[in-house]
Amino acid sequence: MVRDITLTVNGARRTFRADTRATLLDVLRSDLGLTGPRFGCGAEQCGSCAVLIDGEDKPSCAVEAATLEGKTIVTVEGLGTPEQPHPLQTAFLEKQAGQCGYCLSGILIGAKALLDRNPAPERAEIADALAWHLCRCGAHNRILDAVALAASRLRAAS
Amino acid sequence: MIPATLAANPSLDRWLSFPSAGKVRVAFGKVEYGQGAMTALAQIAAEELDVAFERLIVVNAATGAVPDEGMTVGSMSIEMSGASLRAAAAEVRALFLAEAAKRLRCEAGDLDVVDGAMLMDGAPSGLDYWKLSPDVNLAVAPSGTARWKTSDRHRLVGTSTPRLDLPSKVFGGGFIQDMPLKGVTHARVLRQPGHKATLAVLDQAAIRKAAGADIEIVVDGAFVAFLSRSERAVSLAVAAAEQNARWNEARVAEPELCEPIALKTLPATPWEGGAPASDASNRRKHKASYGRPFIAHGSMAPACGVARFDNGTLTVWTHAQGVYPIRGVLARITGLAPDKIQVEHAQGAGCYGHNGADDAACDAAALAVRRPGETIRVQWRREDEFGFAPVGTAMHIELAGEIDASGRLVDFSTEIWSAPHIGRGFALVESALSPGSAPPAPPVMPFSGGRLNAVPSYEIAATRVKENVIVPPVRTSSLRGLGGPVNTYAGECFIDELAEIAGADPLAYRLGMTTEPRARAVLERLGEISGWAGRGAAGSGEGLGLAYVRHRDRGAMVGVAVALSVDTEVRLKHMWCVADCGLVINPDGARNQIEGGMIMAASWALKEQVKLGGAGIASTMWDDYPILRFNEVPLVDVELMAQPNAAPLGTGEISLGPTLAAIGNAVAHALGSRIRELPYTRERIARQLLAG
Numbered sequence: 001m002v003r004d005i006t007l008t009v010n011g012a013r014r015t016f017r018a019d020t021r022a023t024l025l026d027v028l029r030s031d032l033g034l035t036g037p038r039f040g041c042g043a044e045q046c047g048s049c050a051v052l053i054d055g056e057d058k059p060s061c062a063v064e065a066a067t068l069e070g071k072t073i074v075t076v077e078g079l080g081t082p083e084q085p086h087p088l089q090t091a092f093l094e095k096q097a098g099q100c101g102y103c104l105s106g107i108l109i110g111a112k113a114l115l116d117r118n119p120a121p122e123r124a125e126i127a128d129a130l131a132w133h134l135c136r137c138g139a140h141n142r143i144l145d146a147v148a149l150a151a152s153r154l155r156a157a158s
Numbered sequence: 159m160i161p162a163t164l165a166a167n168p169s170l171d172r173w174l175s176f177p178s179a180g181k182v183r184v185a186f187g188k189v190e191y192g193q194g195a196m197t198a199l200a201q202i203a204a205e206e207l208d209v210a211f212e213r214l215i216v217v218n219a220a221t222g223a224v225p226d227e228g229m230t231v232g233s234m235s236i237e238m239s240g241a242s243l244r245a246a247a248a249e250v251r252a253l254f255l256a257e258a259a260k261r262l263r264c265e266a267g268d269l270d271v272v273d274g275a276m277l278m279d280g281a282p283s284g285l286d287y288w289k290l291s292p293d294v295n296l297a298v299a300p301s302g303t304a305r306w307k308t309s310d311r312h313r314l315v316g317t318s319t320p321r322l323d324l325p326s327k328v329f330g331g332g333f334i335q336d337m338p339l340k341g342v343t344h345a346r347v348l349r350q351p352g353h354k355a356t357l358a359v360l361d362q363a364a365i366r367k368a369a370g371a372d373i374e375i376v377v378d379g380a381f382v383a384f385l386s387r388s389e390r391a392v393s394l395a396v397a398a399a400e401q402n403a404r405w406n407e408a409r410v411a412e413p414e415l416c417e418p419i420a421l422k423t424l425p426a427t428p429w430e431g432g433a434p435a436s437d438a439s440n441r442r443k444h445k446a447s448y449g450r451p452f453i454a455h456g457s458m459a460p461a462c463g464v465a466r467f468d469n470g471t472l473t474v475w476t477h478a479q480g481v482y483p484i485r486g487v488l489a490r491i492t493g494l495a496p497d498k499i500q501v502e503h504a505q506g507a508g509c510y511g512h513n514g515a516d517d518a519a520c521d522a523a524a525l526a527v528r529r530p531g532e533t534i535r536v537q538w539r540r541e542d543e544f545g546f547a548p549v550g551t552a553m554h555i556e557l558a559g560e561i562d563a564s565g566r567l568v569d570f571s572t573e574i575w576s577a578p579h580i581g582r583g584f585a586l587v588e589s590a591l592s593p594g595s596a597p598p599a600p601p602v603m604p605f606s607g608g609r610l611n612a613v614p615s616y617e618i619a620a621t622r623v624k625e626n627v628i629v630p631p632v633r634t635s636s637l638r639g640l641g642g643p644v645n646t647y648a649g650e651c652f653i654d655e656l657a658e659i660a661g662a663d664p665l666a667y668r669l670g671m672t673t674e675p676r677a678r679a680v681l682e683r684l685g686e687i688s689g690w691a692g693r694g695a696a697g698s699g700e701g702l703g704l705a706y707v708r709h710r711d712r713g714a715m716v717g718v719a720v721a722l723s724v725d726t727e728v729r730l731k732h733m734w735c736v737a738d739c740g741l742v743i744n745p746d747g748a749r750n751q752i753e754g755g756m757i758m759a760a761s762w763a764l765k766e767q768v769k770l771g772g773a774g775i776a777s778t779m780w781d782d783y784p785i786l787r788f789n790e791v792p793l794v795d796v797e798l799m800a801q802p803n804a805a806p807l808g809t810g811e812i813s814l815g816p817t818l819a820a821i822g823n824a825v826a827h828a829l830g831s832r833i834r835e836l837p838y839t840r841e842r843i844a845r846q847l848l849a850g
Contacts (some may be wrong), residue, residue: 019370019390026390033340036330040458041540042393045780048458077330089328096320096746099754100192100508101327102458108328127789134780136458137192137508138757139750140791 005065009034010078024060024068025049028075036076036105040134047133050106051075057113076105079112087157088112088150097146099137107133111147119155123148160302163187164242167225170253171296173246174203179288180274182209185217186243187227188235189479190323192508193810194747195235197322201743202240205314206247206306208271209287216322219481219503229480229582231511231636233713233808236743240806248304250296257294258285309741309802316802318746323505334462334477334504335537342464342533344389346396347521348382349546351773352409353589356380361402368398376528380405380593383525385534396539411770415631418449418554418835421575424628429609432622436569441560444659448557448648449835450818452630452768453550453637454783459507460538461514461547463522467492467530472499474526476519477506484516487585491520492527499523510758512582512635514538514547520585541778546586549768549775550637551577551630553608555648565660566671569620572612572649577630579607579640607640611815614649615708615715616671632774639811642710643759646815647836650705651822655832664823665690668706676738679799680717681706684736687795688719697830699723703823705816714739714807715799718756718816722792724828727840728764730792733820735813737796740804749796751809756794759817761786765837 006015009032016031023042028034028051037060040048044059051060052074080086088111091097098104107130114121114129121129126147127140135143160168167173167187175183184203190196196216204211217223227239255266258276262269262283270277275286309316326332357380366373369384371391376383382403384395414420464475472494478484481501489496506515522536538546553576560569612623657667665685672678684704685691693702704719715738721731733756742748765784769777777783818836826832831850833842 021370021394022390026393030389034330035333035336038333038459039335039537040460041780043540043779043781046458046540075330076328080329082325082329085329092328093320093325096318096324096750098192098324098327099194099750100458100506101324101332102192102507104328105330124789127791130788133788134458134785135788136456136510136758136785138754138761138791140757140788141753141794142750144788 003066005069007065007068008072010074018065020064020066022065024051024063024065024073027065028060034075034077038102038105047106047110048103050109050133052109052113055113055116057110076108079108087153088147091146091150091153095142095146095149097142098139103133103135107135107143111150115151115154119151121151160300161238161241161245163225163227163238164245164300168299169297170246170250170300172225173243174207174250175296176287176291177215180213181215182207182213183215183217185224186239187219187225187480187482188230188239189219189481189503190505191230191477191479193751194321194744195230197319198236198743198747199239199243200322201314201319202243203247205312206244207251207274209274211314211319213274221481221485221501226482229483231479233709233810233812235808236806237808240743244306245300245304248306249300252304253294253296254287254290257290258283261285315741315743316745318744321747332505333459334464334475334506335459337464337475337504342535343385343387343529344392345383345385345522345525345534345536346392346539347536348396348399348403349542349586350380350590350593351405354407354593355405355409356407356593357382357403358406359404360399364402365395365398369395376525379591381524381587381590383521385525385529408773411631411772411774413769413771413776416451416552416768416770418451418552421552421554421628426575426626426628428624428626430624433620436560436620438560438569441562441568442659443558443560444656445556445558446652446655446834448555448651450553450644450647450762451836452552452632453762453766454544454768454777455510455513455547455550455637456783456785457507457509457513457543460540460543461518462506462538463518463520463536464504464533465519465522465526466533467526470498472523472526473502474499474519474523475502475504476515477504477509478515478519479509479512483582484519487516487520487583488523491524491585491587511550511637512548514543516582517547517586520587524587524591544778544783545775548581548633548635551579551634553641553644555645557648557652559652559656561656561660565662567616567618567653567656570613570618571622572645573624573626574608574612574641574645575626575628576608576641577628577634579634579636581633581635607636610640610642610710611645611649611707614653615677615706615711616668617673618671631770638755638758639814642811643815643818646705646707647818647822650707650816650819651832651834654703654823654826665704676799677706677708677715680715680736680738683797683799684717684719684734687736687797688721688734690719696827699725699828701824701826701828703820703825703827705819705823707815709812714809714812716812716816718813718820720817720820720824722821722824722828724825724843727843728825728838730760730790732793733760733817735796736799737809737812738799738801739809739812740801740807742798743806745798748798748809752796752813753794755811755813756817757786757791759814760821763818763821763836763838765839767837
């Protein structure tokens with residue numbers, strides 16, 4: 001079955017027709033052309049596809065978009081751009097926090113959600129918040145350092 | 159001497175050229191998969207040419223566009239490609255200086271280059287690479303006489319230049335999976351359950367109904383694929399196909415074959431070498447067996463391949479580890495001549511060896527030639543990547559050592575059971591297109607990777623190695639380090655066992671068997687930073703262990719120490735690495751590789767085992783195949799020994815073996831007894847505690 005769905009994605013209201021079985025990840029990548037959320041497993045087990053849904057970091061690969069009518073979605077593209085990067089993106093590049101980088105879209109979203117609810121997390125709190133995201137390259141410590149760096153800058157700026 | 163890959167691709171313009179004002183084109187055959195090779199190699203070229211790093215345009219690896227340097231494997235990009243680039247750049251620089259000297263009526267020795275501009279006796283000459291370029295022919299072979307810089311003149315090499323590829327990846331792009339999705343034909347492949355399986359029933363009506371949109375179903379032998387403009391439709395189709403297909407002669411994988419000890423029950427081809435058998439009687443002897451199970455590459459991205467067939471020419475985009483080697487397989491699958499096949503690299507997630515990349519590219523090619531004029535995009539599912547990509551082989555290793563009256567190891571024997579670590583050159587789609595046909599002959603080669611670092615890296619009077627190369631129950635191929643890390647795990651744990659028999663401290667025992675100053679410096683520094691002198695008694699639940707390897711007996715010298723605690727499970731606290739990698743091109747990049755290798759090895763050591771069952775691999779999702787998570791990763795410190803005048807040595811694989819062994823030794827120290835089989839899971843710890 002096909003129906004109209006309206007979502008606010010990265011600040012813009014978007015209405016599109018989609019199969020009711022389409023996942024949010026399907027819609028973001030195929031219909032809206034947002035490649036930031038990545039396909040990793042399709043079973044909510046790796047975190048590569050994480051997005052903010054009404055401010056909470058959630059996997060997008062299994063939830064049906066049609067169940068999210070009216071919700072606000074933020075993908076990594078909504079955090080910042082090369083011209084205007086989010087402090088998290090700046091910190092990740094400064095710390096070279098990543099190897100292959102496939103997990104980073106989801107991890108940046110997870111870190112954003114964490115810093116929104118806890119602007120001064122301890123290292124262990126960052127690790128716990130990101131524990132549902134897998135990173136195979138072993139960039140974990142750099143990522144923890146980068147999130148802490150971004151947090152301290154955001155606190156200084158506010 | 160001219161480096162090997164430059165000698166094989168001698169025309170200098172294949173490596174370097176000056177295509178437009180102020181720009182330098184640099185091309186090499188190694189590909190980027192997150193390891194930072196592209197950035198480090200570009201640094202080497204900019205260094206030797208004396209141009210600013212920002213002037214470089216790094217050519218994406220593609221057949222025809224870059225020199226053929228084979229595969230990007232074995233921690234050899236910097237050693238091999240780096241050596242060729244350095245030599246090529248030195249040759250190019252010398253050709254330009256000769257042309258400048260002719261015009262300026264001076265000696266080349268009077269000239270210098272600063273950011274591409276020639277200086278004469280330190281003053282601007284008005285000439286630069288770009289002005290001279292029309293008159294300098296780079297389509298020439300290297301003279302072999304150009305000299306590269308000594309390290310005291312380096313300004314870029316040895317600095318931590320940020321990675322070229324990382325920015326796009328934090329802003330949502332950068333991968334083959336992100337190539338434009340509009341207007342392509344999406345495809346999914348239903349995988350054949352073993353190379354002999356033939357398709358008995360495929361309920362196409364049920365599959366079409368599940369897809370919910372128009373799909374095309376391709377059935378050729380046991381090759382089954384679903385195509386549509388809608389990616390959603392093909393995902394739904396392949397999921398439904400699993401329930402609506404029946405196979406004859408599907409493979410049967412016995413679950414118990416996932417244990418390393420089971421390798422001894424499989425047919426094997428032996429290889430043997432080393433000293434004659436020892437007949438000394440006045441020595442203490444010790445034996446022990448170690449094992450590591452099958453390990454998945456576990457790439458974060460399931461494989462993807464894109465292909466298009468136009469006017470008799472096939473173009474394939476792939477994240478395989480090289481663009482040239484895969485052409486032979488593509489030619490066989492499509493019936494096209496290799497020169498009608500263009501292969502372009504597109505970056506994928508970290509692969510750590512031979513994962514599903516090549517197979518997905520071959521899937522796409524097989525479909526593209528059936529659908530001329532369409533861009534075919536094959537995306538594997540997570541189940542496909544875990545279930546059908548090659549895995550790193552299990553290994554079972556039996557060690558025997560003899561120590562003399564002083565306690566020194568004087569005679570070492572190892573017998574290894576391993577499937578081949580290299581299984582390239584054949585794609586899944588080939589056996590699907592001709593089901594029931596014989597599989598390719600198992601690649602029993604003189605070198606299958608199982609004997610790397612078979613002997614611990616010390617001065618041992620007599621050593622011998624026997625390897626039994628078995629035919630595995632599932633496809634195996636290269637995984638980071640091949641057999642090296644597993645042999646180092648076994649050998650370095652065994653060294654600790656011998657130290658204990660000899661009544662020696664493990665660090666002092668190792669120092670007593672090596673006179674190489676660089677190795678000793680690594681071990682001594684490791685002892686300092688890990689607080690080795692304060693190491694407590696065994697059996698307290700707190701463990702500190704270390705291990706050392708000379709990578710592949712000729713590469714980097716690497717020591718790793720690990721602090722951990724064991725109660726019901728192993729908790730990693732801190733890992734330290736000291737490495738002598740010779741001249742380091744990009745220190746931060748090297749540290750990133752070494753640290754990543756340590757965390758991957760820690761994950762192997764504590765968590766990972768491919769499970770078998772049904773028609774093959776039974777662990778097909780992350781829940782079945784846990785890896786180390788953010789809140790389980792310890793602090794990691796990496797120190798690089800400065801060796802500016804030594805040759806550069808690879809880093810990508812060097813830290814895994816000593817990390818596995820240091821964890822093994824730390825667990826033994828914590829428990830006061832030794833577990834000789836990976837992974838150190840909660841269940842295995844519990845069994846050991848009960849047995850103790």
